[in-house]
Amino acid sequence: MDALSNLLLGFSVALTPINLFWCFVGVVLGTVVGVLPGLGPAATIAMLLPITLKMDHTTAIIALAGIFYGARYGGSTTSILLNMPGESSSVATCLDGYQMARNGRAGAALGISAIASFIAGTVGVLGLMLISPPLARFALRFAPPEYFALMTLGLAMVVFLAGDSMVKALLMLLVGLWIATIGTDLFTAESRFTFGQAKLLGGVDFIAATVGIFAVAEVLINLESRSGGEVLKIPSGVKNLLPTLQDLKDCRFAFLNGSVIGFFVGALPGAGATVASFLSYGLEKAVSRHPEKFGTGVIEGVAAPEGANNADAGGALVPLLTLGIPGGNTTAILLGGLILWGYRPGPLLIQEHPELFWGLVASMYVGNVLLLVLNLPLVPLFAQILRLPNYVLYPFILGISVVGVYSVNNSLFDVWMMALFGLLGYLMRKLDFPAAALILGLVLGDVLERALRQSLMMSQGSLAILVTRPISATLLFIALVLLCLPAIRRVRAWRVEAVEHES
């Protein structure tokens, strides 16, 4: 009942003309950046963050979240028509989507992708709406040691899920934490690592760093090659995009599988939509009556990953809005936005700003409907975006990055910082150092340090406070296990190798 009345409040916020307009703008822009390979929602949100400083904050979060989940819809278009994922989360869609298009069923693939996205996206928002308030109430028991442990666990997850690049992720996390220490100390007002620059006393500008690492680095990476793919023919007319009743029947389990896996994987920090879509694809194949046909153009192979990467958006917002812990690049930038707008993301956010949380939830229901309505008839139009030449797109991205960063403080120093972070982001991409870890370190650094130092003040310097409180001890233990697992596996592999070598 409580949720229902809150949801009504949310709809009263989301359905105002201005919020409806910005929700529409957000999802359309999200679809466009999803369609464009090489420009992701993280870069787009980072570029647009400066503009939102002058907007109503609820309107701004509605628009930015629209870009976040709208990009998931758009990402499938290039996967199906070009065999080139617009987003990393759409890689799994290429496996069967492109084959369907080659078999002359591009319309059905695009249609089922939109329908699966709608169903799973809506389930994801439902999960966000039902799970967030009780989770936030539980998190109200947290004191600084629990917060420190929770953030450590979130960061450990991000590092753990980096797989083979785990050490690199740890290094990037530490670099991000170090960048967060630049400026005036939180407790003593002493300056740290400012290199004599007065402009660094307030710390590194978050927008300059994120725009550099995502938008500028993205342009530099894409400028390396001049290649493009051939777009397969898109059937025109909504009728040709609608899957048959048999298709829908075949996808029943895929809708459920994608929705559930996508939501829960999305809620795990660091896992993200790509992991969710592959897990969902794998499960669909495992339970299928004809697993051998996967990869040749089966419709469930499109519905499951597309559902999962959309449900993930709702899941990813749960830890962000209830605990203030982002799980990936885009949610880290959204967290940065919330902080810039003056909010304190955490368990009190829903209680203190119900219009923001419930307005966002309601706007996501509206946004998913808008995306379904837009995506079916407008897919041919969105696919035309692929014809936009790179020599127009890249100057545009660089220009809007410069203008956006400059506009925050009217400072060319920030623009220089953006360029430096752009170079750093480019080198990181070339060497396979994960950007998500650096951004999470940067965005959580202040809060993590504050929580640790407050904990140590509470205990008069004893680290035992972190392991004697049950919640904190449990969270830290899980974090430790996550960080040690790969090392244990490696030692085991060495031992097996040594035994085999001896025998």
Added chain:
Amino acid sequence: MGSDKSNLIAAACLAAFGVYVVYGGSRLSYVSEVGPGPGFFPFWIGIGLLLFGAYQMVLSYSSARHHAVAGVPIWSGSGRALGAWLGLAVAIALFRWIGFALGFVLLTIFLVVALDHRPVVLALGIGAGLALVFYIVFEFALGVSLPAGPWGF
């Protein structure tokens, strides 16, 4: 240069950076009157960078040794990317003197002509058109001031 060698150099740089962070952190007070001081957190970040940087060096070195060839080359095409970055840096340096509009047009000409081998006229059109769009959206619609040259824009 292959990825292994590049990773080895990157890891060495990060380890060296860790030494710098430890040094910088140790110059700040480790403990203050109210608890851990401003040097406490950076000191341990530096230690982490140093240790994991060294470990990554070992990993990259052993990976390089196990590969018969020099590893996968990863820097092909980087000339274009780094050229674009230099163009951006020069444009930012010029904004102070010639303003955003002209600086951006020059940057676009560089990107479109030098890197994409398109005609100058086309590049000029794109640069001028985009600059105009930015001015209309940011200066006039949003009231954001952009870096201005001696001629006022």
